[in-house]
Amino acid sequence: MTQDPAIEIRDLHKSYGAIEVLKGVSMTAYPGDVVAVIGGSGSGKSTMLRCINMLEKPSSGRIAIQGEAYEMRQLGTNAMEPASPKQVQRIRSQLGMVFQNFNLWPHRTVLQNVIEVPIHVLGVPKEQAVARGRDVLARVGLAEKEDVYPAFMSGGQQQRAAIARVLAVDPLAMLFDEPTSALDPELVGEVLSVIRDLAAEKRTMVLVTHEMAFARDVASHVIYLRDGRIEEEGPPEQIFGDPQSPNLQQFIRSVA
Amino acid sequence: MTDMNIPATADRTPGALAQIRAFFLPHRIVMLALALSGVAAMVLTMDWSWLPQFMPRLWGGLLMTLYMLFGSVILGFLLAVPLGLVQVVGPRPLRWLATGFCTVIRGTPLLLQLWLFYYGLGSLFAQYPEIRETWMWPYLRQAWPYGLLALTISFAAYEGEVMRGAFAGVPHGELEAAHAFGMPRTKVFTRVWLPRAVHRALPTLTGEIILQLKSTPLVATVAVADLYAIVTRVRQATLLTYEPLLLLVAIYLCLSAILIAGLRWLENRVPSGH
Numbered sequence: 001m002t003q004d005p006a007i008e009i010r011d012l013h014k015s016y017g018a019i020e021v022l023k024g025v026s027m028t029a030y031p032g033d034v035v036a037v038i039g040g041s042g043s044g045k046s047t048m049l050r051c052i053n054m055l056e057k058p059s060s061g062r063i064a065i066q067g068e069a070y071e072m073r074q075l076g077t078n079a080m081e082p083a084s085p086k087q088v089q090r091i092r093s094q095l096g097m098v099f100q101n102f103n104l105w106p107h108r109t110v111l112q113n114v115i116e117v118p119i120h121v122l123g124v125p126k127e128q129a130v131a132r133g134r135d136v137l138a139r140v141g142l143a144e145k146e147d148v149y150p151a152f153m154s155g156g157q158q159q160r161a162a163i164a165r166v167l168a169v170d171p172l173a174m175l176f177d178e179p180t181s182a183l184d185p186e187l188v189g190e191v192l193s194v195i196r197d198l199a200a201e202k203r204t205m206v207l208v209t210h211e212m213a214f215a216r217d218v219a220s221h222v223i224y225l226r227d228g229r230i231e232e233e234g235p236p237e238q239i240f241g242d243p244q245s246p247n248l249q250q251f252i253r254s255v256a
Numbered sequence: 257m258t259d260m261n262i263p264a265t266a267d268r269t270p271g272a273l274a275q276i277r278a279f280f281l282p283h284r285i286v287m288l289a290l291a292l293s294g295v296a297a298m299v300l301t302m303d304w305s306w307l308p309q310f311m312p313r314l315w316g317g318l319l320m321t322l323y324m325l326f327g328s329v330i331l332g333f334l335l336a337v338p339l340g341l342v343q344v345v346g347p348r349p350l351r352w353l354a355t356g357f358c359t360v361i362r363g364t365p366l367l368l369q370l371w372l373f374y375y376g377l378g379s380l381f382a383q384y385p386e387i388r389e390t391w392m393w394p395y396l397r398q399a400w401p402y403g404l405l406a407l408t409i410s411f412a413a414y415e416g417e418v419m420r421g422a423f424a425g426v427p428h429g430e431l432e433a434a435h436a437f438g439m440p441r442t443k444v445f446t447r448v449w450l451p452r453a454v455h456r457a458l459p460t461l462t463g464e465i466i467l468q469l470k471s472t473p474l475v476a477t478v479a480v481a482d483l484y485a486i487v488t489r490v491r492q493a494t495l496l497t498y499e500p501l502l503l504l505v506a507i508y509l510c511l512s513a514i515l516i517a518g519l520r521w522l523e524n525r526v527p528s529g530h
Contacts, residue, residue, distance in 0.1 A: 053436055055432060055436060089439070090438065091438070092435070092438035093438030094438075097433070097437075099429060103429035103433035105433070106452070117438075120439070120443055121438050149526070169437065
């Protein structure tokens, strides 16, 4: 038997009222995979990513992390909610998420941000968490900034701190929700190079991005979402080099 | 040329002497001289002979004022947190209850509330032998519990509104990040939501605490021996008008200044960067 997928999504649907934003999406990411999700705005790519850690509640479908499926409870005909908040918390603590707007905790210094989850969620002893925190901050190039409050850093530095915060929990998989979309153009590169290093380490990632050149570069698998469906998927050379569907061809032309 | 001078001057850290010299600008010197001569005139031309005699009682009054202030601020804030929280996330009946409480208390004079508690509740308690026999009675027959109660409830109502705004104003993404890392809801509250809300509310709270200090003299009307009540007694005993009142001004000013400095310090411990 092969190993369990790190992330498995089967026939995921998500509706907001009468509007269906995901119309049956499936995805499998094995450990070490870097899945890039591309698509226009409103295609449902962020919603799909946010369903993986239950920040959005799927309307139907199945999501499993490392072989463990979320236990869901049916709410009416077209909605579900997690049956066990404890399970959701446990699974979430093994997934790290990087947000478009960084979402660092501004009342804590960079190091305090990084050690917060290890200490207060995972129960790591403080000295150990601090040692690891300094280690991951060094890896994202912020060793000198550990006592700085987020408000005094550039967007690129804040996003790298947010990535360090995720690395500190040593997650099974990392979820990136348009990590460079809120950055000034000159700051995008420093964040992408950190993510590129993580991809080279064979970390499992799902990456929602508008950076096509970057997706082509680091992804092992690319998913093109359009209007709530996967219109095309495959290895990056195929998606970007030889797109089949007219919509994807046009999308790639429009963002290139 | 000026460009080249800027780094040089910026690098030079001014010594203590230079800092003092920088403080004494002409307009400041005039103001200081005026203030000092005012104080000197008060000390020299007015009658302060009563001061030593009343000192112990004034201390007692000051302690009672501080006790009323800090007691009502601490207890009131502990009430304000749930009052603000349920107005943001509470189930509808609780939300209505909290909104109603804040509206009623904020919409009526504190003096009126104080009298209703003291004359209403106080005389009501006295009618029940069951209450008169409990351990609480020695406290309930005094005036200060009603003063503290009225001040606490008033502070809770005002700060409940402040905390409602503060809780609602914490950016959603900061809470979402905590949830995304698997933080239990109670921890999201104690580690992120509450500290962020308090930090955002601190500048407002500073002002409200000063207002609360200046509301404490109202308890003198129900015979609580706070600073104001003692000074009133001084005036009755000495038949002096200005001296005791000026002392009162000086003490309240000092208290306000100390409170503001302390709360500023607290605010600046976490720089918001804005």
